[in-house]
Amino acid sequence: xxxxxxxxxxxxxxxxxxxxxxxxxxxxxxxxxxxxxxxxxxxxxxxxxxxxxxxxxxxxxxxxxxxxxxxxxxxxxxxxxxxxxxxxxxxxxxxxxxxxxxxxxxxxxxxxxxxxxxxxxxxxxxxxxxxxxxxxxxxxxxxxxxxxxxxxxxxxxxxxxxxxxxxxxxxxxxxxxxxxxxxxxxxxxxxxxxxxxxxxxxxxxxxxxxxxxxxxxxxxxxxxxxxxxxxxxxxxxxxxxxxxxxxxxxxxxxxxxxxxxxxxxxxxxxxxxxxxxxxxxxxxxxxxxxxxxxxxxxxxxxxxxxxxxxxxxxxxxxxxxxxxxxxxxxxxxxxxxxxxxxxxxxxxxxxxxxxxxxxxxxxxxxxxxxxxxxxxxxxxxxxxxxxxxxxx
Amino acid sequence: xxxxxxxxxxxxxxxxxxxxxxxxxxxxxxxxxxxxxxxxxxxxxxxxxxxxxxxxxxxxxxxxxxxxxxxxxxxxxxxxxxxxxxxxxxxxxxxxxxxxxxxxxxxxxxxxxxxxxxxxxxxxxxxxxxxxxxxxxxxxxxxxxxxxxxxxxxxxxxxxxxxxxxxxxxxxxxxxxxxxxxxxxxxxxxxxxxxxxxxxxxxxxxxxxxxxxxxxxxxxxxxxxxxxxxxxxxxxxxxxxxxxxxxxxxxxxxxxxxxxxxxxxxxxxxxxxxxxxxxxxxxxxxxxxxxxxxxxxxxxxxxxxxxxxxxxxxxxxxxxxxxxxxxxxxxxxxxxxxxxxxxxxxxxxxxxxxxxxxxxxxxxxxxxxxxxxxxxxxxxxxxxxxxxxxxx
Numbered sequence: 199x200x201x202x203x204x205x206x207x208x209x210x211x212x213x214x215x216x217x218x219x220x221x222x223x224x225x226x227x228x229x230x231x232x233x234x235x236x237x238x239x240x241x242x243x244x245x246x247x248x249x250x251x252x253x254x255x256x257x258x259x260x261x262x263x264x265x266x267x268x269x270x271x272x273x274x275x276x277x278x279x280x281x282x283x284x285x286x287x288x289x290x291x292x293x294x295x296x297x298x299x300x301x302x303x304x305x306x307x308x309x310x311x312x313x314x315x316x317x318x319x320x321x322x323x324x325x326x327x328x329x330x331x332x333x334x335x336x337x338x339x340x341x342x343x344x345x346x347x348x349x350x351x352x353x354x355x356x357x358x359x360x361x362x363x364x365x366x367x368x369x370x371x372x373x374x375x376x377x378x379x380x381x382x383x384x385x386x387x388x389x390x391x392x393x394x395x396x397x398x399x400x401x402x403x404x405x406x407x408x409x410x411x412x413x414x415x416x417x418x419x420x421x422x423x424x425x426x427x428x429x430x431x432x433x434x435x436x437x438x439x440x441x442x443x444x445x446x447x448x449x450x451x452x453x454x455x456x457x458x459x460x461x462x463x464x465x466x467x468x469x470x471x472x473x474x475x476x477x478x479x480x481x482x483x484x485x486x487x488x489x490x491x492x493x494x495x496x497x498x499x500x501x502x503x504x505x506x507x508x509x510x511x512x513x514x515x516x517x518x519x520x521x522x523x524x525x526x527x528x529x530x531x532x533x534x535x536x537x538x539x540x541x542x543x544x545x546x547x548x549x550x551x552x553x554x555x556x557x558x559x560x561x562x563x564x565x566x567x568x569x570x571x572x573x574x575x576x577x578x579x580x581x582x583x584x585x586x587x588x589x590x
Numbered sequence: 591x592x593x594x595x596x597x598x599x600x601x602x603x604x605x606x607x608x609x610x611x612x613x614x615x616x617x618x619x620x621x622x623x624x625x626x627x628x629x630x631x632x633x634x635x636x637x638x639x640x641x642x643x644x645x646x647x648x649x650x651x652x653x654x655x656x657x658x659x660x661x662x663x664x665x666x667x668x669x670x671x672x673x674x675x676x677x678x679x680x681x682x683x684x685x686x687x688x689x690x691x692x693x694x695x696x697x698x699x700x701x702x703x704x705x706x707x708x709x710x711x712x713x714x715x716x717x718x719x720x721x722x723x724x725x726x727x728x729x730x731x732x733x734x735x736x737x738x739x740x741x742x743x744x745x746x747x748x749x750x751x752x753x754x755x756x757x758x759x760x761x762x763x764x765x766x767x768x769x770x771x772x773x774x775x776x777x778x779x780x781x782x783x784x785x786x787x788x789x790x791x792x793x794x795x796x797x798x799x800x801x802x803x804x805x806x807x808x809x810x811x812x813x814x815x816x817x818x819x820x821x822x823x824x825x826x827x828x829x830x831x832x833x834x835x836x837x838x839x840x841x842x843x844x845x846x847x848x849x850x851x852x853x854x855x856x857x858x859x860x861x862x863x864x865x866x867x868x869x870x871x872x873x874x875x876x877x878x879x880x881x882x883x884x885x886x887x888x889x890x891x892x893x894x895x896x897x898x899x900x901x902x903x904x905x906x907x908x909x910x911x912x913x914x915x916x917x918x919x920x921x922x923x924x925x926x927x928x929x930x931x932x933x934x935x936x937x938x939x940x941x942x943x944x945x946x947x948x949x950x951x952x953x954x955x956x957x958x959x960x961x962x963x964x965x966x967x968x969x970x971x972x973x974x975x976x977x978x979x980x981x982x
Contacts, residue, residue, distance in 0.1 A: 199833040201605025206598065212850070213593025408830045410818065411837055414810025422803040438800045441591040441850070445803050458604070458833070 199409055199458035206452040208345040209371040212445065216375040217335050220250055220292070221257045227331045227370040229290025232261040233283045233310075235303045236294040237268070241337065244381055250294060250335065262286045264306075270473050270480065271298040273305075273318055273353045280309030280317060283330075293334045293369075297341025297350075297393075297480070300334045304349040304367045307332045321351060321360045329366040335373040338382055339443040340390030340481065342397055342451025344372035352474055358561070359474035361466075372448065376440040384431060388536035389481025391427035391443065394450045395420060395529075396484040400463045401456030403495075403502060403573040409458045416455040417509040419446050424510070424532060431536060464571030465491045468584060471561045476547045485538040486545040490587035492526045495574035502573070542589050555585040591801055591850035598844040600737040601763040604837065608767040609727050612642055612684070613649045619723050619762040621682025624653040625675045625702075627695045628686040629660070633729065636773055642686060642727065654678045656698075662865050662872065663690040665697075665710055665745045672701030672709060675722075685726045685761075689733025689742075689785075689872070692726045696741040696759045699724045713743060713752045721758040727765040730774055731835040732782030732873065734789055734843025736764035744866055750953070751866035753858075764840065768832040776823060780928035781873025783819035783835065786842045787812060787921075788876040792855045793848030795887075795894060795965040801850045808847040809901040811838050816902070816924060823928060856963030857883045860976060863950045868939045877930040878937040882979035884918045887966035894965070934981050947977040 209226075211219050224232060232254065234247075241247045242265075254261045264279050283291065283306050291310070293303035307330040309317040320326050334344040343349065347367045352359040379387070402416045423446045429439035449455065468491065469483035478486075496503045500518050507513040507525030515521040530540050539545040550558075559581035562570060566578045574580070601618075603611050616624060624646065626639075633639045634657075646653045656671050675683065675698050683702070685695035699722040701709040712718055726736040735741065739759045744751040771779070794808045815838045821831035841847065860883060861875035870878075888895045892910050899905040899917025907913040922932050931937040942950075951973035954962060962968045968976070 199605075199830055199837075201608070202602075204602040204604065207601075209599075210594075210596040212596065213591070216593070410834050411811060411814040411841070414814055415807050418806025418810050419803060422806055426802065438591055442802050445591075445849070449803070457837070 200406055200460065202457045204453055204457055205365060206345055206368070206454070208369050208452075210345065210374060210448065211371060212374045214375060214377060216373045217246065217249060217378070218253065220333070220335060220373055221253045221259060223333055223371040223373065224259070224290055224292065225257070227290070227333065229331060229333070230260065231286065231288050232259055232290045232292050233279070233286060233288040233306065234261055234263050234292045234294060235267060235279060235299055235306065236263070236265045237296070237299050238266070240381065241294050244378070246335070246337065246378060247294060250292075262288070267295065267299045267302045269298050270352050270359065270477055271302045271350075273351045276302050276305035276309065276317060276351055279306035280313070283310035284313050289330060291330055291332045293332060294337065296336070296338035297343040300332075300341070300343040300369065301349040301351060303332050303334070304343075305351055308366065318353060320364075321353075321362045326364050326366045332369045333371045333373070334369045335378075336444070337378045338386060338390055339376075339379055339440070339447040340393040342394070342447050344369055344374070345448045345452040347453070348451070350470070357474050359470045361470070374444050374448070376437060376444045379440050379444065380435045382434065384434075385479075385537065387430055387434065388538050389479050390447065391423060391430070391536060392481040392485045392533060392538050394423045394443065394447050396465060396481075396488065397450040398423075398455050399488070400466050401459065401461045402506065403462050404456070404459040405499065405572055406459035412455065412457050412459060415449075419449055419455060420510045422446055423450075427536065460572040462571050462573040464495075464574065464576045467562050467570040468581060471558045472545070472547070474561075475558065478545055478547065482539050482545055485533040485540055486542060487584065487588050488533070489526060489530045489540050490584045492529070493587055494580070494584050496522050496526070498574045550585075550589055555582055555589060558585055592798055592852065594849045596845055596849055597757060598737055598760070598846070600761050600844075602737065602766060602840065603763060604766045606767060606769060608765045609638065609641060609770070610645065612725070612727055612765055613645045613651060615725055615763040615765065616651070616682055616684065617649070619682070619725065621723060621725075622652065623678065623680050624651055624682045624684050625671070625678060625680040625698065626653055626655050626684045626686060627659060627671060627691055627698065628655070628657045629688070629691050630658070632773065633686050636770070638727070638729065638770060639686060642684075654680070659687065659691045659694045661690050662744050662751065662869055663694045663742075665743045668694050668697035668701065668709060668743060671698035672705070675702035676705050681722060683722055683724045685724060686729065688728070688730035689735040692724070692733070692735040692761065693741040693743065695724050695726070697743055700758065710745060712756075713745075713754045718756050718758045724761045725763045725765070726761045727770075728836070729770045730778060730782055731771055731832070731839040732785040734786070734839050736761055736766065737840045737844040739845070740843070742862070749866050751862045753862070766836050766840070768829060768836045771832050771836065772827045774826065776826075777929065779822055779826065780930050781871050782839065783815060783822070783928060784873040784877045784925060784930050786815045786835065786839050788857060788873075788880065789842040790815075790847050791880070792858050793851065793853045794898065795854050796848070796851040797891065797964055798851035804847065804849050804851060807841075811841060811847060812902045814838055815842075819928065852964040854963050854965040856887075856966065856968045859954050859962040860973060863953045864937070864939070866953075867950065870937055870939065874931050874937055877925040877932055878934060879976065879980050880925070881918060881922045881932050882976045884921070885979060886972070886976050888914050888918070890966045942977075942981055947974055947981060950977055
């Protein structure tokens with residue numbers, strides 16, 4: 199087991215009517231002037247935003263609204279939010295939505311606490327020394343941003359999509375009512391399930407040996423997400439299934455499923471470049487590259503894929519390579535059963551020419567300025583080969 | 591799934607040489623004047639205390655030492671610590687030791703922040719409104735107090751051993767270096783394994799249906815503790831085994847293994863009364879009552895014991911009652927293999943007369959002022975019957 203640091207201080211308020219505790223939580227963490235960030239019309243239509251506004255008014259809280267966050271959230275929108283938060287004098291940022299909204303709220307919090315610094319500098323490596331507190335009312339089970347230390351923004355001027363890991367990204371609280379996810383379209387639920395699985399798989403496939411508890415937790419999480427994902431796709435109002443998915447989403451990305459081991463995250467990096475260039479959904483970009491990554495990488499450590507097939511899918515085979523293949527196939531079939539793409543054509547970006555693949559591969563590694571991945575260390579040429587495998 | 595609140599803000603610094611980060615962590619959480627609380631001679635002999643003192647001196651921190659915490663820590667000792675902390679003007683309490691030391695440090699922190707209140711009042715239900723920050727350098731894998739919200743003290747005037755649940759009991763940080771546990775006597779390692787298992791089992795046996803992720807995590811933790819417990823008992827210096835046990839200890843009691851379900855904790859309550867009256871080790875008192883509790887309670891929900899036998903011990907039987915029995919037997923055999931007692935005689939308190947059993951049973955339930963347990967709701971008469979079953 200490798201040395202590790204585990205810090206997940208977010209207070210989780212989970213269950214029916216949890217959103218009624220929003221203001222109480224904001225006050226607990228010192229908020230008085232709240233910028234409420236949300237996405238499109240669903241938070242309005244569902245009445246959730248009105249309930250939260252009612253809650254804020256009743257308790258005499260000052261607040262302003264900022265709607266319009268889009269999936270693959272934009273740096274320019276976060277910068278706009280920083281201006282509004284600063285003008286309003288916000289001391290707390292409340293995100294009402296999914297990963298994109300929460301990541302945007304994190305960006306706004308960093309900017310509002312550091313008005314003289316352009317926030318993209320933090321995404322380019324500048325250390326964060328202070329930020330405003332952020333809280334989240336979650337409306338989709340997926341990204342885990344409600345407890346994670348990461349936030350992803352896309353710089354539309356450069357086409358780069360970048361993640362920023364920092365403990366300042368940990369929300370103070372996360373309000374998680376599974377009923378708030380009932381009204382999601384099937385595609386979004388499917389993207390969420392994929393995202394949950396991939397956050398876990400990108401930690402599970404590691405070169406580090408011997409992390410029994412971490413592995414056991416990751417495998418339990420994967421089995422739970424797979425089984426309840428099937429139920430949730432048939433019935434969006436199954437409380438238990440939607441609850442399991444919501445809790446899986448948080449635990450998949452708060453660090454717990456990869457402690458003591460080197461994380462891989464190559465599929466995430468490969469998919470980020472696709473989302474950045476083609477504006478495709480995060481979950482869809484992940485499922486579209488995973489088979490190619492797995493097919494290209496399994497030989498580094500076949501026994502890890504054999505274990506995966508056994509513990510997650512219940513598949514045993516006499517020959518290790520058969521087990522590896524069966525585990526990969528089971529995963530790909532599951533993605534397909536969710537309606538998720540497993541190659542570029544299914545992703546809707548068509549077959550790309552080699553020049554585009556070279557460009558994407560270069561971005562993955564900063565043209566070999568660094569490598570990504572740890573299970574299989576990925577250089578530009580590897581990224582190109584993986585993109586080629588997915589390019590059908 | 592039931593509504594739940596999950597809050598586990600403790601920063602875990604895990605691995606080799608982790609104790610070298612102690613002062614850095616104290617400073618991070620605002621400490622300047624530190625009361626260092628420890629137990630007996632092992633922290634001195636091992637050189638750990640000297641290393642931490644060296645670390646404190648180098649960084650120019652003011653500190654005082656308070657050694658002498660005993661297992662089943664006493665209220666009177668904690669009161670003494672409150673006086674010292676107050677006289678010294680401590681603003682941070684550092685525990686160097688196991689559960690007893692950490693629980694004592696928590697008590698001292700509550701008292702030092704509230705010098706006009708006798709700390710036992712908090713253990714009798716008075717709400718805590720403020721406390722001092724506590725950090726822990728852990729030297730035994732067991733109680734989970736390094737991340738838990740609980741602290742247990744024994745009032746030697748009344749013979750009562752009481753737990754206090756409060757978020758003010760959450761340490762700010764936990765330094766966890768598995769190598770610090772190499773020098774423990776076998777009996778203490780065995781007590782720790784038992785304690786880890788029981789913290790998990792006392793949540794796992796619940797009347798609540800359908801908590802798939804929580805169940806999966808609990809089962810993974812139990813399998814990991816059992817397997818690595820076997821290795822650890824043979825070789826105290828097996829880094830991976832000692833690491834797994836240490837991390838199991840924390841996760842067994844930070845709340846994660848029981849989320850969304852009613853906790854039981856009847857075996858804990860039954861064993862606390864034994865420790866309070868006979869001053870026996872916590873882990874030993876737990877293993878001495880568990881078989882009796884399980885034998886008395888399984889009929890409430892046999893399918894839960896059938897699942898336990900299958901998922902934790904890999905035991906399947908045609909008849910449910912055979913599986914139940916085999917699962918209980920496997921647990922008891924495992925406790926025996928660790929050298930842990932499984933009845934009163936083995937616990938070293940001999941066979942008790944019925945009057946003593948009645949007295950103990952009355953204490954468990956405040957003479958039927960309340961019940962304990964949820965899997966099987968335990969009244970005084972039930973507690974008496976369970977004690978009778980263990981009384982051989």
